[in-house]
Amino acid sequence: DIQLTQSPSFLSASIGDRVTMTCRASQAISIYLGWYQQKPGKAPQLLIYAASTLQNGVPSRFSGSGSGTEFTLTISSLQPEDFATYYCQNLRSYPPHSFGPGTKLEIK
Amino acid sequence: QVQLVESGGGLVQPGRSLRLSCTASGFTFNAYGVQWVRQAPGKGLQWVATVWSDGTNEFYEDSLRGRFTISSDNSKTTMYLQMTSVGVEDTGVYFCARVISFAGGRGVYFDLSGQGTLVTVSS
Numbered sequence: 001d002i003q004l005t006q007s008p009s010f011l012s013a014s015i016g017d018r019v020t021m022t023c024r025a026s027q028a029i030s031i032y033l034g035w036y037q038q039k040p041g042k043a044p045q046l047l048i049y050a051a052s053t054l055q056n057g058v059p060s061r062f063s064g065s066g067s068g069t070e071f072t073l074t075i076s077s078l079q080p081e082d083f084a085t086y087y088c089q090n091l092r093s094y095p096p097h098s099f100g101p102g103t104k105l106e107i108k
Numbered sequence: 109q110v111q112l113v114e115s116g117g118g119l120v121q122p123g124r125s126l127r128l129s130c131t132a133s134g135f136t137f138n139a140y141g142v143q144w145v146r147q148a149p150g151k152g153l154q155w156v157a158t159v160w161s162d163g164t165n166e167f168y169e170d171s172l173r174g175r176f177t178i179s180s181d182n183s184k185t186t187m188y189l190q191m192t193s194v195g196v197e198d199t200g201v202y203f204c205a206r207v208i209s210f211a212g213g214r215g216v217y218f219d220l221s222g223q224g225t226l227v228t229v230s231s
Contacts, residue, residue, distance in 0.1 A: 001170070094167075099154065102153070
């Protein structure tokens with residue numbers, strides 16, 4: 001089964017910073033990776049699918065890249081509403097549709 | 109209004125069964141697949157199961173297969189997650205989500221989820 005790891009587990013940054021987080025897959029999954037944002041007590045929200053396709057309505061400061069086994073999510077200029085936990089997910093149609101353990105983005 | 113609403117959570121004793129519901133509104137229910145995701149208190153997201161829009165395929169997380177079963181009632185635009193022989197490890201918030209395929213069906217993602225329903229397994 002495909003396992004996803006995320007780094008770092010915790011990330012501390014300031015408003016306006018550019019931040020990057022990584023998701024690695026235990027085997028190649030082409031571009032079939034998604035990124036979700038979750039705030040406390042809320043459902044996860046899709047940010048990016050197919051590694052780099054921005055979901056409708058998601059601000060353009062979010063971007064994704066990568067293919068195969070290594071993927072990144074970048075926020076170009078942090079806004080107050082971006083402090084949350086970010087999860088990657090295997091989106092290959094054949095499961096498991098496992099999630100990574102998450103990166104918690106906190107205010108410095 | 110396009111939405112999914114989960115229900116059916118609550119306190120359940122270990123070893124018992126529970127059925128969660130996910131009711132859709134505002135979109136064509138049977139045109140989309142459904143995914144269940146859960147989150148134990150203070151923990152990350154865990155994929156539970158995915159079913160295709162045409163119902164031809166159901167996939168379950170390996171450790172849950174055999175205890176959890178998905179079914180649907182199109183007339184009620186509702187998807188169900190039947191949980192049997194529950195244990196304390198099944199405690200958490202359960203989300204259902206609308207699944208969309210892309211890349212000619214080679215990929216899937218969920219773009220809409222409900223607010224979740226809390227399941228607490230305790231004696």
